[in-house]
Amino acid sequence: MTRTTSPVARALERIERLDPALHAFIEVWPREALDREREAVARGLPLGGRPFAVKGPTGIRSYAARRLLAAGGVPVGATSVPGPGTHWQTWGRGAGGRTVNPWRADRTPGGSSAGAAVAVAAGMADVATGSDGAGSVRIPAAWCGVFGLKTTNGLLPSPDRSGLASAGVLARSAAEAERWLRHVLEDGGEPAAPESVPSRPAGARPGPAGSWPGSPALPLPVVYSDDLGFAAVDPEVAAVVRAAVDRLVAAGTVRLLERDAGLLDPVDAWTAVRGGAPDDPAAVRVRRANDERLAALLGGGVLLLTPATPNRPHGHEGPGDLYSTALTWAFNLSGHPAASLPAGFTADGCPVGLQVVAPHGGDLRLVAAARTLEDALPAARRPPGAGEQ
Incomplete structure (x- = not known):
């Protein structure tokens, strides 16, 4: 596998080429990503170095990101979320400016998982982590033309004390999302069967x-x-x-x-x-x-x-x-x-x-x-x- 043909190298090339106009990322980690890809392939991890993006500046510390890393996924960067005082105006602010909808630059991509949806829609990452407290995964998924899932409340750890926000995933398709979701939910090295998923949120x-x-x-x-x-x-x-x-x-x-x-x-x-x-x-x-x-x-x-x-x-x-x-x-x-x-x-x-x-x-x-x-x-x-x- 060479840098010119590896999935992570292709994702990084697309970010370099497309993100100056889309502003989906607040940070990109090329060196770390290529190193992690080589390690994941060498160790034969299940995701084999496939690239993913994380939501916002703290996304790399989320439970979902940690599970994907353990399975051999490679985070290529952190995606945009609404900036201070810009919630309704931009719904996302990347390193170079407001995040734009990849279908129409004069429209918002939705939010708050704004850059995550744009990154997936434009092929800058296979999937992206998200979180959804009112529609923050589903709205940008809808407006960027990708698949987005809000998980059952309480199924995965969430820092939201109100209990409204749940972890989510954005992907080009439900089939792609399922593959990653199973790794996030896996227990003891085996993906969780549907029957083992909790039937109700706590309480x-x-x-x-x-x-x-x-x-x-x-x-x-x-x-x-x-x-x-x-x-x-x-x-x-x-x-x-x-x-x-x-x-x-x-x-x-x-x-x-x-x-x-x-x-x-x-x-x-x-x-x-x-x-x-x-x-x-x-x-x-x-x-x-x-x-x-x-x-x-x-x-x-x-x-x-x-x-x-x-x-x-x-x-x-x-x-x-x-x-x-x-x-x-x-x-x-x-x-x-x-x-x-x-x-x-x-x-x-x-x-x-x-x-x-x-x-x-x-x-x-x-x-x-x-x-x-x-x-x-x-x-x-x-x-x-x-x-x-």
Whole structure:
């Protein structure tokens, strides 16, 4: 293996060539990465020196990064997150400036795992670690046209004291994400089987666990909602996702069930929990009602499908009064694993994500199901200018 042909060398070349325009990275570690790649290959580690990126300045110390390093993954750099006072304006600030969407430079990539999604979309890393407290993996995955998973709350260690944020992964596809996720979840040298994943977050009330196998039988039972009963969704975004769902139905991949997918708007409950008031009576009522509705909705291993965001990527000036998190943060409150996978594009060239929500603890089952959905949808494209790896 030579520097000109190794996966890490190719990733570093793409970073050098593409990142001056995209600003996905705050730090890049070329020397360390090449050294780690050689060591991983020499030791015959399972990931064999495959390159990954980490979220933000502390990402290299995350549990997921440590597990990937132990399996022979190679961190090539730390990706951008929102800078001080720039949360809505940029959603990510790399070493050279604000992070831009690889599909349209005048739009944000989403956040807060902004650079992570851009790095994966542009092929500057095979996968990237992320974290998701309100949609911070799923929103940038949707807007950059990649796969993004928020794991079951409490499944992996998280520094977030509110309990809302969960570790996540971004990848070009669900199949690629599954490979890395299994290494993060492995126990005693063997990947964790789906049945060994905790069925509920710590302290949560009992509820039904997912029942479909690792290679799910078709058609998958699903419920579709374009607004969860409360969100104001861009009609074109909803139409793109609905067309993807119709394609899945026509292919025999999913079977639509008639179940009520309406939830209570979680905005005030999420804000109360994030602000340190989880026992606020109004927040408790909303969470209890939504937990009960989701338990009934997802019973028997049913999947919930929705748009990942109510809007397309907004400009760098911000979204105005619209909450891009409207369809994602309910599942940070409830703790369910949820993913976004590419569903198509709006007429102005913006990617749209299809959100898939599964029963608690069904993370590997969710990724397997997402892989099946991907197989029935058009293959994800590379952003303009990114070329092929």
